[in-house]
Amino acid sequence: MTPPVPRSGQPAVRPYRGRIAPSPTGWLHAGHARTFTVAWRRANAAGGTCILRMEDLDTARCKPVYAEAVYDDLRWLGLNWEEGPDTGGPHAPYVQSERGEIYRTWWNALRDSGCIYPSPHSRKDVREALSAPHGDSGEAVFPARLRPPPGARGGRTATRAGNWRVRGPDDRAIRFTDGCRGDTEYTAGRDFGDFIVWRKDGYPSYEFAVVVDDHLMGITEVVRGEDLLLSTARQQLLYEAFGWSAPAWYHCTLVRDADGRRLAKRTDARSLRAMRLAGVDPVRLCGRLFASQR
Numbered sequence: 155m156t157p158p159v160p161r162s163g164q165p166a167v168r169p170y171r172g173r174i175a176p177s178p179t180g181w182l183h184a185g186h187a188r189t190f191t192v193a194w195r196r197a198n199a200a201g202g203t204c205i206l207r208m209e210d211l212d213t214a215r216c217k218p219v220y221a222e223a224v225y226d227d228l229r230w231l232g233l234n235w236e237e238g239p240d241t242g243g244p245h246a247p248y249v250q251s252e253r254g255e256i257y258r259t260w261w262n263a264l265r266d267s268g269c270i271y272p273s274p275h276s277r278k279d280v281r282e283a284l285s286a287p288h289g290d291s292g293e294a295v296f297p298a299r300l301r302p303p304p305g306a307r308g309g310r311t312a313t314r315a316g317n318w319r320v321r322g323p324d325d326r327a328i329r330f331t332d333g334c335r336g337d338t339e340y341t342a343g344r345d346f347g348d349f350i351v352w353r354k355d356g357y358p359s360y361e362f363a364v365v366v367d368d369h370l371m372g373i374t375e376v377v378r379g380e381d382l383l384l385s386t387a388r389q390q391l392l393y394e395a396f397g398w399s400a401p402a403w404y405h406c407t408l409v410r411d412a413d414g415r416r417l418a419k420r421t422d423a424r425s426l427r428a429m430r431l432a433g434v435d436p437v438r439l440c441g442r443l444f445a446s447q448r
């Protein structure tokens with residue numbers, strides 16, 4: 155089929171492509187139900203596509219039993235997904251642990267550009283080394299003094315070099331417009347520091363894999379929880395480093411318990427799986443979730 159020719163002076167409008175991107179590191183909860191439902195509804199309302207991507211790079215925490223529950227929970231919620239890798243049938247999910255070669259190719263490209271560097275410091279080292287206060291988010295900001303001088307690229311292989319970090323543009327404002335919250339701004343070097351893109355265990359970090367995937371999968375809008383707002387700021391820097399345009403962003407407010415605490419994957423009693431097995435009506439659950447919050 156021939157694609158429609160855009161009228162001169164008008165950019166071609168890309169069809170909406172969204173994604174549901176769970177990590178099978180625990181039982182999903184009502185917050186996931188809301189975020190994934192928003193993602194699915196926005197794709198449908200735009201007449202677009204919604205894909206499923208299983209984000210299973212945290213090998214220590216991901217378990218097949220959680221992945222199985224994700225599929226069952228999504229079906230229970232009435233959320234279906236489209237396409238998938240050729241090998242897995244028409245509605246197979248994309249699975250990050252099967253995409254190692256792709257990430258390695260793009261990691262090589264980033265390394266050759268000089269905007270990342272090998273760092274022997276783990277997140278724990280950074281937390282321990284910091285006497286300075288953490289960023290507003292409470293997150294330990296990597297201190298610039300631990301950064302090697304520009305031009306020091308280190309070893310050629312990921313595994314020998316420890317973690318690899320992005321050399322941050324200190325004090326630069328990172329701005330984006332969020333579909334839910336409006337204009338949003340963070341400052342590199344204050345709200346977050348040089349972040350890890352490649353882990354010393356040979357896997358890409360969440361930030362890196364998600365940017366490569368969202369770009370290669372043609373995602374036009376990322377819908378996720380607002381606990382990942384800082385990650386979005388970091389990811390904007392990666393889009394810039396790759397020379398790719400970033401998708402639109404839509405961060406959903408978090409679902410909280412009666413005491414105002416964020417829901418956690420650890421609490422099985424509040425999991426979607428537990429509700430599903432107890433015969434809760436998913437339509438009523440969604441009605442409640444959308445009644446009071448965005």
Ligand code: GLU
Pocket residue numbers: 175176177209364377378379382
């Ligand atoms: N996999 C992440 C999570 O379950 C979400 C990542 C994203 O939406 O970018 O928290």
